[in-house]
Amino acid sequence: MPKHKEFERISDAGLVNVVDEKAVGAVPLHYCHGKWYGPNRDGGFSSYKDTQAGSFLGQFGFNRTQKNDMGNSPAEVAMLWLMQNRAVNYAGPLAGYPVGQHESGNQRILVTEALRLIKIGQGTWPTIQTLVESLLADETHDQCTVFYIWLAASLRHLYHRMDWPGELPFAHCPALALFGEFQSGKSALIDLVLSPLFGGRKADPLAFLKEGKFNKDLFPAALLVMDDKGASSNLDERRQRGDAMKSLIWNEFQRMEGKGVDALMVSPFWRLVFAGNFEDSSLNICPALNDSMRDKIILLKCVRADGLPADESEKIVWVKKLREELPAFVAFLLAFKPTKRDKKKLDKRSRVLNFWHPDIAAALLEKQPECKAIEIIDILDIAPWDGTGTEFYTTIRDSDKGGLYERLFSGPDKCGRMLTELSKTMPARVEKRMLDGISHYQINRKQK
Secondary structure: OOOOOHHHHEOOOOOEOOOOHHHHHOOOOEEEOOEEEEEOOOOOEEEEOHHHHHHHHHHOOOOOOOOOOOOOOHHHHHHHHHHHHOEOOEEEOOOOOOOEEEEEOOEEEEEOOOOOOOOOOOOOOHHHHHHHHHHOOOOOOOHHHHHHHHHHHHHHHHHHHHHOOOOOOOOOOOEEEEEEOOOOOHHHHHHHHHHHHOOOOEEOOHHHHHHOOOOHHHOOOOEEEEEHHHOOOOHHHHHHHHHHHHHHHHOOOEEEOOOOOOOEEEOOOOEEEEEEEOOHHHHOOOOOOOHHHOOOEEEEEEOOOOOOOOOHHHHHHHHHHHHHHHHHHHHHHHHOOOOHHHHOOOOOOOOOOOOEOHHHHHHHHOOOHHHHHHHHHHHOOOOOEEEOHHHHHHHHHHHOOOOOOOOOOOOHHHHHHHHHHHHHHOOOOEEEEEEOOEEEEEEOOOOO
16 A cells, blocks of 8 residues: 555645544634633633643544654644634634634634523512612603613523524614712612623723723623713713714624734624713713714613612622522513504614603703803804804804803814814704815704
């Protein structure tokens, strides 16, 4: 019998051939950036060194000592084949995927640890219901329905996605903002209800929203939470945060970037929540508002919830009740269906109710100088008006005889930016169009 020739062991493309590809393929080893990943006792994958991967192959019956005429043992040949055929671009936890190998954004990934979703159970959930419905109680607005629809749609998509990874279309979903009294129960709702519902992991995207890089720590978590410790009174920063937030929740594929590794595009499951007190400094955690944000963020006003524990001993009992009721709450949410009346109001893309509580929206808009500008425009009786930012600056100076508003309208460029923001925040009052490459604005009268 003639000996095997070199090209039979190595393909023209430089790929290693093995005698029993099925046997090698049955070995649950994956390779990523110099590390091996094999199964662990928790149902996920752990990283292995080369020597450990070799020992693992030995346990699968691949000889580690007998060398062929090229100096490689069957285990070493199998390792070469696995490096070429089981290499992945990313290995680690990724929210929205079960453990195993997947394709995401044309990238081969290995999810090493899955979210720990709560199993559906039977029973009632009175403690959770009291927390939610008293926290969001409002005589005029049915905030509870807004919340339940948002949470039910989010959770249903997450559970289905874990069952059928890569098969469901991307689900747009606005961020949820909770603003209200100090120690009203907002943190309890997030930490003890939302966080476990979304798999037990949460992350803070503030640094990424500000700097736009090194966001790898966000991808294991399904729930992204920002609280008022990241509040900024800088309006430009809040506007930039709004633009970054839109990309974070509205784009299916996200650029994962860690220090010292190549960036790649993957599709995580994320839901974003803001939380803060209903006061000026805390409200600054929220992005600046404009008309394009109507379907990007839900604003809910919170009051102090009923039944909150008064001391540590009560807290232990209360937290235990919340945890025990979660399986029944999951069952409620997965079966939840909006009423026919609410279905007609659902956003066409996100299938949730877009809602801004007027008190929260008004408090946020008051922080934006363009909203003060429209008040001054009405005081000076300038509308209807049409022209450029420079012409508006001249009109304001001519109308403001006492120089009362000089600081707000301090130059043509600032006036142009203000009118541009007004065209987004109040498109019925200010319209923007381009003429010969120059921005023109039409200011309409306030409707009586």
